[in-house]
Amino acid sequence: xxxxxxxxxxxxxxxxxxxxxxxxxxxxxxxxxxxxxxxxxxxxxxxxxxxxxxxxxxxxxxxxxxxxxxxxxxxxxxxxxxxxxxxxxxxxxxxxxxxxxxxxxxxxxxxxxxxxxxxxxxxxxxxxxxxxxxxxxxxxxxxxxxxxxxxxxxxxxxxxxxxxxxxxxxxxxxxxxxxxxxxxxxxxxxxxxxxxxxxxxxxxxxxxxxxxxxxxxxxxxxxxxxxxxx
Amino acid sequence: xxxxxxxxxxxxxxxxxxxxxxxxxxxxxxxxxxxxxxxxxxxxxxxxxxxxxxxxxxxxxxxxxxxxxxxxxxxxxxxxxxxxxxxxxxxxxxxxxxxxxxxxxxxxxxxxxxxxxxxxxxxxxxxxxxxxxxxxxxxxxxxxxxxxxxxxxxxxxxxxxxxxxxxxxxxxxxxxxxxxxxxxxxxxxxxxxxxxxxxxxxxxxxxxxxxxxxxxxxxxxxxxxxxxxxxxxxxxxxxxxxxxxxxxxxxxxxxxxxxxxxxxxxxxxxxxxxxxxxxxxxxxxxxxxxxxxxxxxxxx
Numbered sequence: 001x002x003x004x005x006x007x008x009x010x011x012x013x014x015x016x017x018x019x020x021x022x023x024x025x026x027x028x029x030x031x032x033x034x035x036x037x038x039x040x041x042x043x044x045x046x047x048x049x050x051x052x053x054x055x056x057x058x059x060x061x062x063x064x065x066x067x068x069x070x071x072x073x074x075x076x077x078x079x080x081x082x083x084x085x086x087x088x089x090x091x092x093x094x095x096x097x098x099x100x101x102x103x104x105x106x107x108x109x110x111x112x113x114x115x116x117x118x119x120x121x122x123x124x125x126x127x128x129x130x131x132x133x134x135x136x137x138x139x140x141x142x143x144x145x146x147x148x149x150x151x152x153x154x155x156x157x158x159x160x161x162x163x164x165x166x167x168x169x170x171x172x173x174x175x176x177x178x179x180x181x182x183x184x185x186x187x188x189x190x191x192x193x194x195x196x197x198x199x200x201x202x203x204x205x206x207x208x209x210x211x212x213x214x215x216x217x218x219x220x221x222x223x224x225x226x227x228x229x230x
Numbered sequence: 231x232x233x234x235x236x237x238x239x240x241x242x243x244x245x246x247x248x249x250x251x252x253x254x255x256x257x258x259x260x261x262x263x264x265x266x267x268x269x270x271x272x273x274x275x276x277x278x279x280x281x282x283x284x285x286x287x288x289x290x291x292x293x294x295x296x297x298x299x300x301x302x303x304x305x306x307x308x309x310x311x312x313x314x315x316x317x318x319x320x321x322x323x324x325x326x327x328x329x330x331x332x333x334x335x336x337x338x339x340x341x342x343x344x345x346x347x348x349x350x351x352x353x354x355x356x357x358x359x360x361x362x363x364x365x366x367x368x369x370x371x372x373x374x375x376x377x378x379x380x381x382x383x384x385x386x387x388x389x390x391x392x393x394x395x396x397x398x399x400x401x402x403x404x405x406x407x408x409x410x411x412x413x414x415x416x417x418x419x420x421x422x423x424x425x426x427x428x429x430x431x432x433x434x435x436x437x438x439x440x441x442x443x444x445x446x447x448x449x450x451x452x453x454x455x456x457x458x459x460x461x462x463x464x465x466x467x468x469x470x471x472x473x474x475x476x477x478x479x480x481x482x483x484x485x486x487x488x489x490x491x492x493x494x495x496x497x498x499x500x501x502x503x504x505x506x507x508x509x510x511x512x513x514x515x516x517x518x519x520x521x522x523x524x525x526x527x528x529x530x
Contacts, residue, residue, distance in 0.1 A: 049438075079440035089435055106441035108232045154439065 001027045001158065001189055002048065007057035009043050009213075017043040019213040021057070025191065027157070030184045032200045033193040034224070035210035041193040044210070045162055048191070049081060050074060062157055079107055082151030082159040082188075086166035088143045090135040096122070096146050097131040103150045117153055124186075125149045125179050141172025145179055152183060159183060161192040165199060173199060197224040231444060243452035246425045253421040254457060260417045261461025261510050262468065264410040265503045269469040271403030272499055276490050278399055282392040283363070284488060291358040291370045293382040304354075307378045311356060314372065316365045321357040328352040353380065411510065418457060418514025422450050426519060450515045458511025462504035470500070 002025035009018040018040045025031055033041050046052045047059060050066050059066040062080050064073060090099050097118055104114045122128045125145040135143050144164055151159055161180065165173035177199055184190045194200060200207055200223055207222035208215060219226065247254045293311070295304065311320050323331075326340075329350050333340040344350060360369050366384050374382040426433065436446050477489055 075440050075442055078438070083438045089431055089438075091432055091435070102435070103439040105238065106436050106439055106445055108235055108445070111234075150435075150439070 001025055001029075001062065002191070003058075003060040005058045007047065007059060008055050009040075009047060009052070010055040016213050018047070018054075021213075021215055023208060023215060023218065025189065027189055028184070028187055030181075030190045030203070030205040031192070032203070032205055032207045032222075033191060033210065034195070034200060034207055036195075038212075039210040040213040041210055042162065043213075045160055045191075045193060048160060049083065050077060079154055080157050082148075082154070082156040084144070084147050084151050084159065084161040084164045086163035088135070088140075088147045088167075090143055090146055090150075092135050095132050095134050096127060096138070096149075099135070099146055100149045100153050103153050107154055109154075121149045121153045124152070124182065139172060140168050141175055144168060144172075144176055148176075148179060148183070152188065156188070158189045158191065161190065163194055164192065165194065165196050170198075177203060200224050231442075231448070235445065236448070239448040239452050242449035243456060246429070246449065247453050247456060249428070250421065250425055253424055257414075257418045257421045257457045257511075257514075258461045258464065260414045261458055261507050262464035264407075264414040264510070265462055265465035265507055266468045267410055268407045268506075269465060269499065269503055270472070271399075271407060273469070273473055273490070275396070275400055275403060276495065278392075278396045280488070280490050282396055285388065285392060289360075289363060289366050289384050291360070291366065291373060291382055291384045293356045293358060293370075293373045294380045295354040295356065296378050296380050297353055299378045303378050307376060308356065310376060311358060311373060314369065316360050316362060316369055318359045318361050319357075323355045323357055325350050325352045325354050328355065414461075414510050415514045415517065418454055418511055419518035421457075422454060422515040423518040425453070426450065447516065447519050450519050451512050454511035454513075454515030455508050456511070458507040458509065459504065460507075461511065462507025465507065466500045466503055469503070 002023075004021050004023050007018055007021040008016065010016050021040075021044070033044065035041055043052075047054055047066070048061060050069060054067065061077065064077050066077070069077060091102065094102060100121060101114050101118045104117065109117075119128060119131070122131055125148055127142060127145055127149065130138060130142060135146065138146065144167075148159070148161075148164070159180075164180075165176055168176060173196065180190055180192065181203070204221045204223065206220045207217065207224075209217035217226070295307070299307070308320055308322065311317060329343060329352055330340045332352065333343040336343065356373075358369070358373065360366055367386070370382045370384045373379055433446055473492075477491065481489055
């Protein structure tokens, strides 16, 4: 599903953000991407989304070689990936339903499909009863669930979440992880970049730890407590 | 791009025009002013052009006859000139008539003029009109080569001056028009840029969920086109009103100059102004959006 072979990324200023990364993520996996700030997590996410190109190495996502991807296929690639951010990035003037439906509208889905799909996905994230509320009327956790619903409404094969619990209190963070767990159980591959040690240790999923652009730890059912021992 | 998306593009375009009403009005006014000035210069060039060709068409050749020519030779000469291709009429003007004309121009009597000059220095001449103004120079040259003709003039200096003036009016007009076009594209681009900045999250989200660049561009492009269309219509109205007024007020004053009246050329010009307005509006918006999309790429 996601394959990186010897991937390095160097910026103009000379800093090596990623250094010879090789890893495979299988369909249906739940992977935590961990590491301190500046470790290379965000760079890796940008490369996966093809916001930027690699300096060297190969990235293949959903069978597409991102080094040789054509402009037309880039759209298909992005539509096959759902993105969730720490700051939610919801449209404040649209209600929950419209925020989610928006992702389908911009990909030019039929209106009748939107009417069926949006309530379905709001049900999955447990927000059917808040469909007509505006983002400002929701808690942080609820706003993040709207963002997840929006990321998933086009049925992407991969969900990439960049610090999704960063702005949430422990209770909301825990509820959000339950939603991500449910989504993963339904078959979506989840890659989540996070600092939250408690969540990583509690979930017992695959953990890939980055430090100074290199993978220093990669273990199925891993956790932060093991890393400190390395 | 699917057709149903365009309904959405139009709604978004009009919403954004309404949200930034002051900038929208400023952009429409700039486009209108640009097109109005373009129109004014085009009309000016049309009129100078017409004035020049009017003058050219009324140009007569004055061929001066040698003083020592015999009556028989003079008769042969007039029939030779009449027989030339392109010559319409040939009128003989005696030296006495020429003196009388000159005296009339100087507001004196021929006798007083003759007194001051001593003797009549003016030669006999022929006034020649030609069928095609473009052949004036050629015919004048041929007439001058006839024996018995000392000189043939057709006011070439006046015509040349007119064309030189026309050339400079054109250069100045084109220069000013280019400057105004750049100014209006920049102002429209600035307006759209403000709109784009206010909707940056929406654009970022659109890109993250896989919207195509044209899906993002269309609402802004339509907004630019609407501003251009309105600017074009306003400029046509202004130009029509101004020129109607000029014709009304000046035609009685400038009796020697026959102004170009509204005809099909004006219809084409008005349509071109509107189409060009739409082009200016869309060019401005696409320019600002492309710059913005590139910036977003760098930031993220």
